[in-house]
Amino acid sequence: MADVTLFAAVGPCFSGAALLSGLHVSGTAFSATLAEPAHFSLVEMGLLLACVATSAALFFWRFGPILRTIFRSKKDADFSLHPIGRRVWDFVWEVLCQAKVIQQRPLPGVAHAFVFWGFLAFTLVSLNHFASGVRLGFLSPESYVGKFYFVFAGVWALLVAVSIAGLFVRRFFVRPVWLGKKVSYESGFIALLIFTLMVTYLAAFFVSDSGVAVKALWWTHTLALLVFLPLIPHTKHLHLVLSPLTVFLKRDGFSKISPLSGDEDFGLEAGKDITQLISLQAYSCVECGRCTEHCPASTTGKVLNPKEIILGMRSYLNELGPASEVALLAEARPETTFGTTLSMEAAFECTTCGSCEYQCPVGIQHVPILVGLRRGATNTGAWEDTYGTKLFLALEKNGNALGLSATERDKFVTKQGLPIFDGTQEYCLWLGCMGGYDPKGREIIADFARVMDYLGTTFGVLKKEKCTGDPARRLGNDLVFGSLAEFGLKALETAKVQKIVAICPHCVRTISNDWREYGVAPEIEHHSEFMARHKDRLPKQAGSEKGGESIVYHDPCYLGRYRDVYEEPREIVAMAGTLVEAPRSHERSFCCGAGGGLAFLGEETGERVSHVRAAELAGTGAQVVGTACPFCNTMFRDALSEMETRPQLLDIAQLTARALPAPNVELPLTEPNS
Amino acid sequence: MKILVAVKQVPERDAQIRVTADGKWIDEGDLSYTINEPDAYALEEALQLKEKNGGEVVVVCAGPERVTSTLREALAKGADRAIHIEADDLGERDTLGVAQILADAVKAEAPDLILTGLQSDDLGLGQTGVVMAELLGIPHATIIMQVEVVGAGLKVKRELEDGWFQHVEMPLPALLTIQSGGNKLRYATLMGIKKAKTKETKTVTAAAASGAKAIALERVYLPEKQKKTEMLTGTATEIAAKLVEKLKFEVRVI
Numbered sequence: 001m002a003d004v005t006l007f008a009a010v011g012p013c014f015s016g017a018a019l020l021s022g023l024h025v026s027g028t029a030f031s032a033t034l035a036e037p038a039h040f041s042l043v044e045m046g047l048l049l050a051c052v053a054t055s056a057a058l059f060f061w062r063f064g065p066i067l068r069t070i071f072r073s074k075k076d077a078d079f080s081l082h083p084i085g086r087r088v089w090d091f092v093w094e095v096l097c098q099a100k101v102i103q104q105r106p107l108p109g110v111a112h113a114f115v116f117w118g119f120l121a122f123t124l125v126s127l128n129h130f131a132s133g134v135r136l137g138f139l140s141p142e143s144y145v146g147k148f149y150f151v152f153a154g155v156w157a158l159l160v161a162v163s164i165a166g167l168f169v170r171r172f173f174v175r176p177v178w179l180g181k182k183v184s185y186e187s188g189f190i191a192l193l194i195f196t197l198m199v200t201y202l203a204a205f206f207v208s209d210s211g212v213a214v215k216a217l218w219w220t221h222t223l224a225l226l227v228f229l230p231l232i233p234h235t236k237h238l239h240l241v242l243s244p245l246t247v248f249l250k251r252d253g254f255s256k257i258s259p260l261s262g263d264e265d266f267g268l269e270a271g272k273d274i275t276q277l278i279s280l281q282a283y284s285c286v287e288c289g290r291c292t293e294h295c296p297a298s299t300t301g302k303v304l305n306p307k308e309i310i311l312g313m314r315s316y317l318n319e320l321g322p323a324s325e326v327a328l329l330a331e332a333r334p335e336t337t338f339g340t341t342l343s344m345e346a347a348f349e350c351t352t353c354g355s356c357e358y359q360c361p362v363g364i365q366h367v368p369i370l371v372g373l374r375r376g377a378t379n380t381g382a383w384e385d386t387y388g389t390k391l392f393l394a395l396e397k398n399g400n401a402l403g404l405s406a407t408e409r410d411k412f413v414t415k416q417g418l419p420i421f422d423g424t425q426e427y428c429l430w431l432g433c434m435g436g437y438d439p440k441g442r443e444i445i446a447d448f449a450r451v452m453d454y455l456g457t458t459f460g461v462l463k464k465e466k467c468t469g470d471p472a473r474r475l476g477n478d479l480v481f482g483s484l485a486e487f488g489l490k491a492l493e494t495a496k497v498q499k500i501v502a503i504c505p506h507c508v509r510t511i512s513n514d515w516r517e518y519g520v521a522p523e524i525e526h527h528s529e530f531m532a533r534h535k536d537r538l539p540k541q542a543g544s545e546k547g548g549e550s551i552v553y554h555d556p557c558y559l560g561r562y563r564d565v566y567e568e569p570r571e572i573v574a575m576a577g578t579l580v581e582a583p584r585s586h587e588r589s590f591c592c593g594a595g596g597g598l599a600f601l602g603e604e605t606g607e608r609v610s611h612v613r614a615a616e617l618a619g620t621g622a623q624v625v626g627t628a629c630p631f632c633n634t635m636f637r638d639a640l641s642e643m644e645t646r647p648q649l650l651d652i653a654q655l656t657a658r659a660l661p662a663p664n665v666e667l668p669l670t671e672p673n674s
Numbered sequence: 675m676k677i678l679v680a681v682k683q684v685p686e687r688d689a690q691i692r693v694t695a696d697g698k699w700i701d702e703g704d705l706s707y708t709i710n711e712p713d714a715y716a717l718e719e720a721l722q723l724k725e726k727n728g729g730e731v732v733v734v735c736a737g738p739e740r741v742t743s744t745l746r747e748a749l750a751k752g753a754d755r756a757i758h759i760e761a762d763d764l765g766e767r768d769t770l771g772v773a774q775i776l777a778d779a780v781k782a783e784a785p786d787l788i789l790t791g792l793q794s795d796d797l798g799l800g801q802t803g804v805v806m807a808e809l810l811g812i813p814h815a816t817i818i819m820q821v822e823v824v825g826a827g828l829k830v831k832r833e834l835e836d837g838w839f840q841h842v843e844m845p846l847p848a849l850l851t852i853q854s855g856g857n858k859l860r861y862a863t864l865m866g867i868k869k870a871k872t873k874e875t876k877t878v879t880a881a882a883a884s885g886a887k888a889i890a891l892e893r894v895y896l897p898e899k900q901k902k903t904e905m906l907t908g909t910a911t912e913i914a915a916k917l918v919e920k921l922k923f924e925v926r927v928i
Contacts (some may be wrong), residue, residue, distance in 0.1 A: 266865050379864040392861035397708065398688070405688035479864040 034150040035204045035214045040133055048133045051226050056536055063241070066233055066283055073279040073322040074272065074315040077261035079251070087248050090363075095244045100361040104290055108170055110165035110606040115194065118160035119240075124226065125153045125201070133222065133464035154202060161198035164191050178289030180307075186235050188494065193231075196224040239286040239362050247363035248641030249277060254562055255354050255367035258518045260375075260478060266478055267375020269382075271316060271324030278372070279322060281364040282313040291356030291366060296613075297349045301606020304349040304354040305341065306366045312341035313369065329377045344383060347373045351609065352474045353557040358587060374476030383476070387602040391471060395480050399466030399487070400433045401600060406464070409436040413461055416446055421460030423496045427452070429459045430502035430524070433467050434630035440637060441630040444503050447657035448527050454660050455534050459501070468510040470598035482518060485510075486541070489519040500524040501654060505558035505629045506595070526559055527561040528652055530629050532568035541576040541659040549577035552622035552647070553588035554613070554636070556629035569628045569652050575657035580622040590616065594631035614639035617647070624648045626655055675729035675823070675846075677720040678785035680776050681713035681748060682732070683741040684796040697766045697893050709744045712791025716852040716860050719821055720789050721752045727823050730754045732783060736880060738762045747797055749870035750862045756873070757783075761880035768889040773805035775880040780810065785847065787828070792817050792851040800851075805848035812848040815842055819856040 040048070042242060081087065093099045098116055102109035128139040133175045140146045168191040200221040208212040232238055251258070260266065268274065274282075289307055297304035313328075315338040320326055329347055333339025347370055356366040377383040394403035409431065413420070421428045429449065434441030452459050469484035488511070492500070499520055502508050508526045515521045531538065541548055553573045559565045566586050573579045593599075593609030614636045617625050625640070625647045627633045633651055640646040650658075685691060685705045692701040709717075720731045733748040734742045736759035745756040759779050764772060780788065788807070793800035800816075807814035820831040824843065830839040833853050904920075906913045921928045 260864075263868050381860065381863040381866065389858065389861050393859060396862070397686070407688050407690075477861070477863075479862055479867055482864075515710060 006417050006541065008037055011407045020376050020513065030206055031452045032151055033147060033211050034154075034201075034209045035217075035482075036132055036137070036141050037215050037218050038209050040135060048130075048222065052130065055226035055229045059233060062230065062233035063238075066238070069317050069322055070276055070279045070283065073274050073276045073317075076251075076258070076275045076277050078258050079249075083252065086252065090250070091244065094361065094363070100359070101193065103360055104361070108167060110207070111166050114156075114159040114163040115167070118156040118163075118198075121153050121156040122197075122201075124149065129218075129221065129225075130526075133218075142156055142212070143340055154205060157198040157201045157333050161195055161202070162196070164194045167191065167261040168195075169645060176289075177512045178293045180287060180289065183480055184236075186231065190228065190235065190237055192232055193224045193226035193228045197221055197228075200224065233576075236285070236287045239284050241284065242280060242284040243362035246280050249280065250363040250365055251277060253513070254373075255352065255365070256356055257368055257371050257473070257514065258378075266327055266371035266379035267377075267478075268369065269270070269376030269380055270327055271320050271322050273328075273372075273376060274313065274317065274322055274534060277365075278369055279317060281362075281369075282310055282317060284362045285310045285314065285364060286362050287311070288361065289362065291364075292360055294355040294588065294590075296351055296353055296355070296593060296609040300604070300612055302346075302349040302406040302604065303343060304346040306350075306370070308341035309346065309370065309373075310364055310366065312338040312544070316342065327376075327382065329373050329382070333405065338541050342373070344377060347377065348383065348385070348388075348475070348601070349598075349604075350374075350596050351557070351591045351593055351598050353591035354561045355557070358561050371474060371476060374474070375478060376476070379478055385599060386599065388597075391475070391597065391600040392477055392480050395467055395469070395484065399484070400437055401467050402433055404437050406466075411464070412436060412442055412669075416442070416607060417451070418445075418449060419460040420463050421495050421497060422520050422569040425455060425458035425460040426499060427459040428492065428495065428497040428500045428522070429519045430500050430504075431461055431465060432502060432504040432507040432630070434634070435503055436465065438630065438634065440634055441503070444630055444633070444651040445655050447651070448653035450657050450660055451531060451538070451653060455537060462495060464491060466491075468507045469514070470510040471600055473510060473514050475596065475597040481514070485515045485518040488517060491639075492522055497522045501527055501530050503527045503630060503651070505556045505563065506631065509558045509562050526563070526565060526568075526628070528559065528569035530574060531652065531656055532571045535571055535575060538575065538656055539659045539661075544575060544577050547578045549576040549624050550580050550620075550622040551624040551626045552582055552617050552620045553585070554582065554592070554617055554628075554632055556627070556632050557589065557591050557595055559586060559628055560589055569626070572652045572656055575661065576626075578625065580620050582617055582620055584616065590633040592629075594630040594635045599631055599635070608639065610635035610639040611642070614643075618643060622647055624650055626650060626652055628652050675727050675787060676783070676785045677723060677729060677731050677787045677789060678780055678783055679713070679717050679720045679731060679733045679748070679753065680780070680788065680790040680803070681717060681733060681735050682710040682791070682794050682796075682802075683707045683735060683737055684710045684769040684794055687711075687795065691896065693894050693896065698891060699894055701899070707744070709747065710791050710794050710796075712793060712795075712852055712854045713760045714791075714859055715854050715856055716789040716791050716850075717748055717751065717753065718857045719818075719852055720787075721860070722857060723821060723823065724752070726823065729763060729786075732757065734759065734776065734779055736761050736772060736779075737742050737764055742875065745868050745875055746867075747862055749873045751860055751876070752866065754873065756875040758875055758877045759880050760852035760877055765891075766887075768887045769799055769801045769805055770877060770888055773802050773809055776802070777806050777809040778881065780806070787918065788812075788853055790849070792853050800903075803849055803851040810849070812847045812849055813844055815844060816851045817853045818850045819853055819884065821850060871908055 098113035099108065101112050122138065127136055131137050139149060141150055168188065172183065172188060200217045204214065204217050207217065232240060285307065286399065287307060291306040292298045295304065295306050316328060319337060328342055329344045331344055350370045352367050352371065354367050360366065391401060395401060398404060399406055419425065431445055435445040466484050466487050468488060469481035472480035472484065500511065502524060505526055508524050511521045511524045551573050553565060553570055570579055590613050591609055592613055618640065625636060627636065627649065628651065634647060636649055640649060684707065686708050689705050694701050717733065731753045732755045733745060733753040735745050742758055749756055752828050757779055759775055761775060786891055790803040804816065806812055815830050815832060816832045818830050819833050819839065822829045827843060827845045827847060829841065829843050830850060832842060834840055860863040906916050
């Protein structure tokens with residue numbers, strides 16, 4: 001009861017004396033029936049309606065402009081409600097079941113879920129609460145249904161009260177760094193209001209229907225709710241209203257980059273380019289910091305903080321509106337609220353690993369926003385970067401990201417004896433920039449070609465192949481990406497390719513997904529999928545039955561989160577030795593630092609992402625680091641070379657090829673005497 | 675300031691070149707073409723001068739239909755207008771002939787400054803710009819690294835040999851031939867390409883080649899690779915001495 005006294009201060013309409021005397025009369029006996037004030041005078045009813053009206057008016061006074069901003073944002077040209085089934089499932093799983101909230105942070109996640117489910121259970125209670133205040137109550141505490149439901153809600157009230165108190169302790173005393181440096185007092189006050197709502201509800205089981213106590217509780221409950229309502233729109237609690245919709249409406253597909261629409265669209269250049277969905281997502285951010293916690297840039301001392309990017313978009317919209325022509329990205333602009341977070345430097349530090357997007361519990365799709373910002377800067381020439389320019393010119397001129405002459409690929413193909421695809425073979429083996437030009441990538445290709453030969457699968461490589469455009473795509477250069485995509489589609493069509501297999505997850509993703517903007521590519525799969533499908537016909541590494549070497553597998557972002565392929569490469573690794581898991585694996589794998597075109601952008605500030613991940617992999621004590629992406633491989637090769645004792649580094653194709661009988665016809669490139 | 679940039683389209687650097695049957699020119703069939711590299715730097719210099727001092731950049735290129743792609747790229751990078759001098763017989767004209775058709779097209783424009791690359795990646799004669807200046811009767815400077823507008827004239831930095839530079843002040847109008855690497859090239863953007871669609875490209879037809887050529891291409895051929903083996907005989911001391919002699923004076927590596 002002490003709590004009731006404490007929170008009664010929230011209801012200033014009552015004189016303290018009346019309240020206290022009421023409490024004295026009430027006694028402390030619990031009854032399974034909720035006490036409801038027996039009678040409301042006309043004055044009270046008038047007062048209630050006035051309070052409700054004021055609260056609602058204040059709510060809409062703040063929420064109206066937000067709604068207007070969202071609706072006045074540019075329409076999402078490619079939005080479609082299909083597939084509706086996926087949307088419903090996401091809604092059920094992520095909103096109703098709170099799956100993402102719980103998966104990521106189990107303890108606070110469950111606490112949050114209790115508060116959410118409690119709120120759902122309370123919908124009926126709250127409706128009846130206000131209805132009873134105007135003598136229209138529809139759920140009588142005396143009826144069987146009422147008796148059951150109010151006790152049911154009571155159990156939830158208890159859970160909510162305990163949970164919100166726990167979350168309060170977490171936010172204000174434990175203070176995890178991801179929640180932000182600034183303490184939000186409003187969050188504390190709102191937690192207090194929620195706690196008040198629950199306690200005042202529960203206390204009503206201990207008082208009688210008549211007397212001042214029941215009225216005091218009723219009014220305290222009412223006012224707590226009415227004070228809460230107008231606080232929603234301008235705090236992170238706006239997610240209560242928006243996030244179920246955001247989750248339901250989010251764009252289909254992971255990290256989907258939408259086509260540009262019309263001649264004036266160059267990406268997220270200014271406010272005028274922010275679409276309704278981006279606007280909705282910006283206002284839905286609950287500031288939990290999961291995105292930041294998993295961001296390879298944020299956690300290694302870079303400027304980029306995905307949460308601040310989203311909040312920066314929100315501040316921009318609040319300050320300048322959705323029709324503004326002011327550039328979203330510029331060099332640091334400390335005079336604005338968004339200027340420090342929406343900076344050119346930050347946007348170009350993203351590895352597009354997608355961890356932020358994967359973790360986000362409210363349906364924000366960070367990667368398309370970050371790539372959108374880059375598009376706005378690169379497509380207009382606002383992004384000036386020596387390395388970036390060099391990369392784009394290399395892609396334009398040489399058709400590969402490494403800037404080497406295309407004849408280097410021809411030489412490798414000839415030297416390696418790779419057959420040219422002529423339409424008679426089953427697969428087109430896509431070399432990619434790494435496979436065609438990089439020494440380590442070539443080793444992987446050579447070994448994978450051996451595996452295919454061993455299996456008797458016919459394959460050939462294209463006579464001429466250019467980069468898929470992946471780095472240009474992620475760095476926002478639609479001109480270079482488009483011309484490379486068109487070249488690639490034409491080359492595959494001319495050669496009459498039906499099936500492609502590639503060693504690079506970036507190639508796989510770009511061809512299967514991003515090229516759709518320009519045409520239909522043949523079906524493509526990653527070599528891990530190919531080898532896993534034929535694993536029964538592939539030999540096991542000698543000694544692997546007894547355990548063999550320990551191999552830690554690193555999930556590449558573009559194979560895992562982007563393509564949902566986690567088990568296939570593990571099956572291959574398990575055939576070569578004992579599979580060891582890294583502390584962060586599967587969906588939570590930590591980036592190698594190469595994605596998003598960053599492999600080509602020169603030195604990083606802060607710690608190197610690749611070194612952090614390599615240390616984590618080496619820290620497992622495994623004898624071998626198994627990779628499935630030539631970019632990860634090259635990043636780790638560099639990072640591991642600085643360690644005194646270091647694990648071996650092998651691609652899954654190399655792990656498989658080790659177990660093959662020694663080649664007797666021609667020596668592959670991996671042999672030292674070739 | 676009105677700046678005119680004369681550019682040339684040349685085969686891609688890593689293109690597989692084939693010589694025609696008569697050995698007089700290269701087979702243009704399967705080749706892909708690009709902007710001559712020093713000309714790309716000339717264009718970049720022009721764009722930067724315009725950004726600093728205002729004005730207009732007009733890009734001009736002589737050649738068959740295919741050169742319009744190079745002109746479009748120049749427009750996409752920021753040039754304001756383009757002039758295409760239609761000529762299918764560039765291979766048959768000598769430097770004077772090419773400089774003449776460029777000078778004819780340029781005259782009407784009366785630019786303040788003409789920029790071009792110091793030489794072409796294919797023929798590498800390094801004379802077109804200089805001859806053009808002569809035909810137009812304006813001063814020129816070659817192998818330019820930097821250009822600065824000073825009052826009514828220019829201050830330019832020429833590259834000399836052995837790390838030496840020469841700073842020259844000169845009046846306008848003038849013609850400069852630009853060295854590669856003086857600036858950083860910019861990348862073409864989507865916005866640039868879209869804007870280029872609305873920019874004007876004027877097509878003029880080159881006057882028929884007149885008069886006898888001062889220079890004719892005798893034979894076009896790919897660099898010949900030769901292996902030469904020579905056996906040295908004598909005692910070890912004699913062989914060593916002969917070897918040193920050869921390495922010093924024939925191969926010139928020690």
